[in-house]
Amino acid sequence: MSPSALPAARDRLRVAIQKSGRLSEPARALLASCGLSWRESRDRLFCYGETLPVDLLLVRDDDIPGLIADGVCDLGIVGRNVLAEQILQRANGSGQDKYREWRALGFGGCRLDIAVPEGWSWGGPAQLQGKRIATSYPSLLQAWLREQNIGAQVVPLSGSVEIAPRLGQADAICDLVSSGATLAANQLKPVLTLLQSEAVLAGPVAPFADARAELAALLLRRLDGVLRLKHSKLLLFQAQRQTVPALMKLLPDAEPPTVLQVDGADTVALQALCHGAMTWQRLEDLKSAGASGLMVLPVERMLA
Ligand code: ATP
Ligand code: ZN
Secondary structure, three states: OOOOOOOOOOOOEEEEEEOOOOOHHHHHHHHHHOOOOEEEOOOOOEEEEOOOOEEEEEEOHHHHHHHHHOOOOOEEEEEHHHHHHHHHHHHHHOOOOOEEEEEEOOOOOEEEEEEEEOOOOOOOHHHHOOOEEEEOOHHHHHHHHHHHOOOOEEEEOOOOHHHHHHHOOOOEEEEEEOOOHHHHHOOEEEEEEEEEEOEEEEEEOOOOOOOHHHHHHHHHHHHHHHHHHOOOEEEEEEEEHHHHHHHHHOOOOEOOOEEEEOOOOOEEEEEEEEOOOOOHHHHHHHHHOOOEEEEEEEOOOOOO
16 A cells, blocks of 8 residues: 555454564453453454454554554554654654554553663763664664764664673663663663653554544543553542541542531541552551541443
8 A cells, every 4th residue: 555545444443462472461451441352363363353343453563553554454552662663763764654652551661771781880871972782773772862962873683682792793782671680681781761661552643534533532432441440449438527638638649539428427428539559558547537437449440
């Protein structure tokens, strides 16, 4: 398909996710929690949406931005690192972005870091002047070096970046880091973060002009509900009416509570949706401030 051709009108939405890797299972689980289910095909590349006309395409994560740009799929779940790199790469060529980040999804967290041999005493970015830096993210690294006004040589590698310094291919690396264990195992230490990454929902810049518009809006509404509720709990308790203001001060992450009169006296029952972690310590603090009958309930769905 030529880049200028409009995607054919479709009445089903096609979402690309990673076939196998770090993002595959959490991506599926997130979509399933939005009420989607699929019939698996034998080749496991295409899964037909059963509950809604939303199909899955199972691919390599690096192919997802291109598939959206070419109109082969409509949305995709991919690391921000991959999306940002490919946006820059395409910007070097044709100029116009065809896709963008629609939502951050809260899993697959990692950083794109510059790491140097443990033996270096780190004195700041200027130390990279004249050095060779191996990376699988050459566009992001190049853009950062330009911004910092550092003349360094970018050594593009498609994998095993962390062993490049030991092999003498580079002096430093720019790679994805989560725990830092891989770096440490290769006698490297992280010194700078270029990008904070996580899995994102990527979609086209231009709005859909057919039935997909409504399907995408429905999926986004459900996703927002699920993401919002991820750490949310419904808190139920009783208290004397006069203690309620002090108790609510202990719940800065709560929505305005529903307050019900329990008897003719001063006792009230409260229910409040809380968005932060509801730890034992917080419950004990609430009890000390006058709350009783505390109950924490999971919230399964919400439609604002
Ligand atoms: P594919 O075969 O699909 O190309 P891959 O080897 O590129 O797979 P994974 O290693 O599964 O991909 O990583 C997918 C994404 O997971 C990364 O692009 C990144 O966004 C995220 N991620 C989270 N933590 C890490 C990490 N420690 N190292 C690499 N990627 C990570
Ligand atoms: Zn990949």
